[in-house]
Amino acid sequence: MQVYKVFMKILRSKMSIAITYLAIFLFIGISSANNSPNQGNFSENSAGIIVNDLDKSEASKALIEYLGQSNKISEGAPSDREMLDGIYYNPSRYYLTIKEGFGQKLAGGETDGILAHAAQEGSYYESLVGSKIDLYLTTAKAYVAAGSTAEEALSKAAAALEKKTEVTIVSKKAEGFGDMESYFKFIPYIFLSVFIFALCPVIMTMTKTEIKNRIFSSSISPKRFLFETALSSLSFMAAIYLLVIILIPVFVFKADVTHDMEIAWLNSLAFTVFCASIVLFISNLISSEPLVSLIGNIVSLGMSFICGVFVPLQYLDGSVKTVAAFLPAYWYEILVSALAGSNGQVYSASLAVKCILIQFIFAAAFVAATFAVLKAKEAKKTGNTQNSQALPA
Numbered sequence: 001m002q003v004y005k006v007f008m009k010i011l012r013s014k015m016s017i018a019i020t021y022l023a024i025f026l027f028i029g030i031s032s033a034n035n036s037p038n039q040g041n042f043s044e045n046s047a048g049i050i051v052n053d054l055d056k057s058e059a060s061k062a063l064i065e066y067l068g069q070s071n072k073i074s075e076g077a078p079s080d081r082e083m084l085d086g087i088y089y090n091p092s093r094y095y096l097t098i099k100e101g102f103g104q105k106l107a108g109g110e111t112d113g114i115l116a117h118a119a120q121e122g123s124y125y126e127s128l129v130g131s132k133i134d135l136y137l138t139t140a141k142a143y144v145a146a147g148s149t150a151e152e153a154l155s156k157a158a159a160a161l162e163k164k165t166e167v168t169i170v171s172k173k174a175e176g177f178g179d180m181e182s183y184f185k186f187i188p189y190i191f192l193s194v195f196i197f198a199l200c201p202v203i204m205t206m207t208k209t210e211i212k213n214r215i216f217s218s219s220i221s222p223k224r225f226l227f228e229t230a231l232s233s234l235s236f237m238a239a240i241y242l243l244v245i246i247l248i249p250v251f252v253f254k255a256d257v258t259h260d261m262e263i264a265w266l267n268s269l270a271f272t273v274f275c276a277s278i279v280l281f282i283s284n285l286i287s288s289e290p291l292v293s294l295i296g297n298i299v300s301l302g303m304s305f306i307c308g309v310f311v312p313l314q315y316l317d318g319s320v321k322t323v324a325a326f327l328p329a330y331w332y333e334i335l336v337s338a339l340a341g342s343n344g345q346v347y348s349a350s351l352a353v354k355c356i357l358i359q360f361i362f363a364a365a366f367v368a369a370t371f372a373v374l375k376a377k378e379a380k381k382t383g384n385t386q387n388s389q390a391l392p393a
Contacts (some may be wrong), residue, residue: 003206003220003228010202011236017293018198022240025190026248046070047125048090052077052097059103062154066136067096071129083118094119094129107150111137177260180249181340184264187244188271188329189309192300194240195275196282199233200292203283233276241272260339263352267335270359274328277366284373308333313343328362331355 049071053060067073071094078086078095086093095118102114115133119126136157143153177184205211206229215225245268249255282295304310306320307329316324324330335355338345345351 001228003215003225004232007202007206007229007232010205011198011232014201014205015198018194021190021193021197022244025186026244046072047092047094047129048072048074049094049096049129050078050086051075052095054100055098055102057103059106059150059154060098062151062158063098063102063133063136066154066158067129067132070132087118087120091120091123092125094125096129096133103150106137106140106153107144109141109144111141177258177264177339180253180255180261180264181336181342183249183253184268184336185333186309187268188307188332189300189304190244191240191272191275192278192303192329193296195237195279196292196296196299199236199279200283200296201289203229203233203279204287204289204292207283233279237272237276241269245269260347264336264339267332267339267352267356267359270356270363271328271332274359274363274366277363277370281366281370281373284370284377303327303329306330308337308343313337313345328359331358 049067051064051067051073053064053075064073064075083095086095097116099114099116105111105114117126117130119129136154139157139160140150140153143156144150148156245265249261250257255261278299282292282299286292286295306316307324307327308316309329313321313333321330332355334345335352337343338347338351338355341347
């Protein structure tokens with residue numbers, strides 16, 4: 001397995017960029033999953049209330065005590081300038097003035113004009129505190145009408161409004177494949193980048209004329225050279241496939257191995273085969289390693305942008321989708337969306353077969369194109385040899 005060992009040795013020196021792409025993808029994917037809690041407890045927002053109590057009555061103290069149950073209370077008599085600055089720099093700040101006669105007017109069932117406030121107009125906190133005060137005073141007014149004193153009415157209002165409902169926010173986990181959609185949808189970009197940047201330079205190095213001649217001058221036959229080169233490439237691609245497509249979803253994301261997940265694995269396998277074919281095509285089409293980065297970016301970014309990898313399919317223009325239909329990444333994304341039930345796609349067995357089969361057809365087309373390129377190169381080489389032999393000595 002000398003060719004295999006040489007291939008892997010060259011691969012280790014060429015795959016730094018590919019590893020960077022893969023590491024960033026895995027880091028973002030795993031971090032996003034681990035930082036997405038399924039549920040959380042609801043907590044009410046609180047405002048910072050500055051109270052200027054001009055009444056100094058038991059009723060005003062009861063109001064302040066009630067507001068302090070869910071807000072941060074501080075007392076003072078700020079100037080108009082201080083209030084303007086406070087509201088401008090802190091939208092959650094609420095200035096409340098309890099006017100003189102607050103307790104007496106409330107005892108008489110009057111609630112208009114007994115308070116004044118300053119807050120950012122139309123803000124959430126103005127509505128939050130204002131609604132709490134209105135509800136509190138309205139409830140107290142009802143108790144006053146029933147015969148309670150102002151202090152008793154406020155105490156009973158506070159007790160009545162003290163009852164709270166325990167709220168738990170639950171993020172319903174999408175059934176089936178839905179929760180894995182965002183992970184699998186970026187596979188085309190990652191696989192194209194990793195495989196092109198890692199494998200193309202190695203294959204191009206291994207197939208250089210001088211290296212091939214040195215290998216064939218030994219006991220290694222051309223067939224064995226081709227077999228070990230293919231085996232090396234497939235070993236690398238299989239390792240990436242197993243890590244990214246199977247191991248991480250199952251052991252990191254704790255995804256269930258359902259029928260949808262199995263279809264997603266098969267869909268990714270079909271795209272991996274396509275990636276192998278395009279790597280083979282690019283490696284034999286160009287002879288300059290610096291061009292690999294240029295072509296790799298054009299292929300991976302171009303296909304990702306118009307096939308729904310970066311932009312959801314539902315937002316793509318009809319003409320863009322028409323062009324994208326001639327690319328395998330589009331059919332990969334169609335099946336991912338169908339499995340997740342998003343972008344207007346509905347899953348069916350026939351759609352899955354269609355999408356996967358189209359990707360294999362694209363792979364076969366690029367393999368055929370590679371043989372055509374090799375045949376053209378061989379014909380050109382043969383023609384050049386014949387012409388050199390025909391030249392007079």
